[in-house]
Amino acid sequence: MNTMQRLELRHGQSLTMTPQLVQSIKLLQLSHAELAAYVEAELERNPLLQEGEAPGDAPIPSLADFLRAKQKADAAGPRIVPGPPPSRSEAVSTSAGQASAAAHSELNPEWGERLARAASLSEHLEAQLDLATADPKLRLIGEHLIRNLDEAGYLSEDLAELAARLRVTPEEVEGALRLIQSFEPSGVGARNLAECLAIQLRERDRLDPAMQALLSHLHLVARRDFAALRKVCGVDQEDLVDMLAEIRRLEPKPGQAFAAAAIDVLVPDVLVRTAPDGSLHVELNPDTLPRILLNRSYYTEVAKVVRKDEDRSFLSDCLQTASWLTRSLDQRAKTILKVAAEIVSQQEAFFRQGVSALRPMTLRSVAEAIGMHESTISRVAANKAIGTERGTHPMKFFFSAATGEGEHSARAVRHRVRQLIAAEGPDDVLSDEAIAQRLRSDGIQVARRTVAKYRESLRIPSSADRRRKNRIKT
Incomplete structure (x- = not known):
């Protein structure tokens, strides 16, 4: 058996995700509460970041403040984006093993926090x-x-x-x-x-x-x-x-x-209201938007007096991180608003008429309409909510597959089934076939088995059980 060594040159393409790109993706799918926690941690460790007011309205920190911030950052360890780690199905392969390991370490949540609370x-x-x-x-x-x-x-x-x-x-x-x-x-x-x-x-x-x-x-x-x-x-x-x-x-x-014993209140990230001219106005909820600014005046003053290479390196890192974070937060807000505006555009009938007017809508249809990838739409829809005049709903509420001949949302059909059953009289209980006929008369082409499936998903008893319950009541 002959063995031979040889060199081969191969060309290929691969997507390498830098730690900042990984964090930008993660920021997009964070809820407003998780984002607020992350921004608060960055404000603690980065002296160049300032909350709320413009830099000119606040006193410029001193060099001593900069050195104290550096000590806190050294003690805090590596930066961590809050929230659960991404699923492996959402991970993108990297060309370098070290870059993959670094990205994974950036995405893991605090172990102490994970141990302090019970797993969901x-x-x-x-x-x-x-x-x-x-x-x-x-x-x-x-x-x-x-x-x-x-x-x-x-x-x-x-x-x-x-x-x-x-x-x-x-x-x-x-x-x-x-x-x-x-x-x-x-x-x-x-x-x-x-x-x-x-x-x-x-x-x-x-x-x-x-x-x-x-x-x-x-x-x-x-x-x-x-x-x-x-x-x-x-x-x-x-x-x-x-x-x-x-x-x-x-x-x-x-x-x-x-x-969980605690009940999370659903806070809208996007607000939809009817304008005086009857159009729908979409805007971000200002209460959920972090307000942070890069204090360049402070950077200029500190850069003049720092002498140690270690301090200069920390200052440069703070400037880079602060610039990235402000840009990422701005891009996150624009992306959420763009996706929400398209959702409102495709589901305009819901905002005017209610759940019965929900149209079929998929991640793909929204992605194609605004020129984004489906995974981006999925990340935006995760942990976000839209506040409307009809209440606050998770963004995922508006995504629903088609039923029948594809003209009606499955959620809208389920809502109609619930309405028909709720309107039943004691002696007028509708069978699944009767409900299907009512829906067909309304232009919704569904089979009896589809009605039965939706009724069971709503945890509504069969017509026989409803008749028996009515007899017991009377």
Whole structure:
């Protein structure tokens, strides 16, 4: 066997992300509270940054103030952008391993802060996802599923809609969901109560045919119709009692243990109001915008008196960081305003008529309209809210897949289904087919099974259960 060494010259392209570029991307997806915490930390460590007033209106700090700021910065350690680290599906490969490691260290949150508070359900599941698979596509789908879980740990979003939004196959979404359903807490990722209980029983090796039949007839359990349950399960009274006792030991809301005690108030980042001429006016909320300025007068004065190379290096670093931060904050504000203006433009009917007028809108349609990448729109929509005359809504509220023939938003159709059921009389309960016919008469072409799916996602009982409930009330 002959071995030979040789040199080869290859040309290739790769995207190298500098630490400042990584931080700029991270700043874009921070909430206003996380951004305020980051800016406050920078004001503490960078003497060239000034909050609020113009530099000429405030006294110029002295050299002693500069040296004290340098000592604080040295003690504080490396700069860290607050918030959770980015998912691996959002990471861009770098050409140098050292640059990748540096970028990763910039994105990790404070460990003390992470340990001081309890992990949320999404953080707990994402940590397990990191260990469960290295497939980037599976991670991407899994992260979207995790973000769409409610506080109880249930998934209410339709898998077909999610697959269409991510441009993957429904089978791939199903596979990612099965992976999440294998995580702790047991039962998480279920789409209904029966599936949640089945996951927990399967892990205990107790999901036999009799128990499956019991889970398929939970409405009989709610009615305490034990005779019918014995018949459908094929068991006697003693076995049925044991099965019901085992069901009661399960956790119907597996994500509830991770629910935070504190309630976060949704503060709008963008305000939309109706102008006197009837047009919609979009503006940034001034209360959520950090006000920081670069004090160049202070830089000029200190640059004249510093002598040590170490001090000069620190001063140069402060100038560079302050310049970058002021530019990044300005660009962040412009990007958020541009995306919000396009959302308002595409969803103008909602702001004038309400939820029933929501149109289908995707990240891709907004990105193409304003000439940005879908990932940028996704980062802008994360942790942001729009304040309207109809209340404050997360930006993600306005993104919804199409249903029927594509002219109506799925969220708008769900809202219409809720309205029709809420308007029912005691003796006029609508079946899923009757609701579908009402919607078709309104120009919304949907099938009965689609109505049933939306009704179940709204946690509304079937027409038979609603009729039974009405009879009990009367």
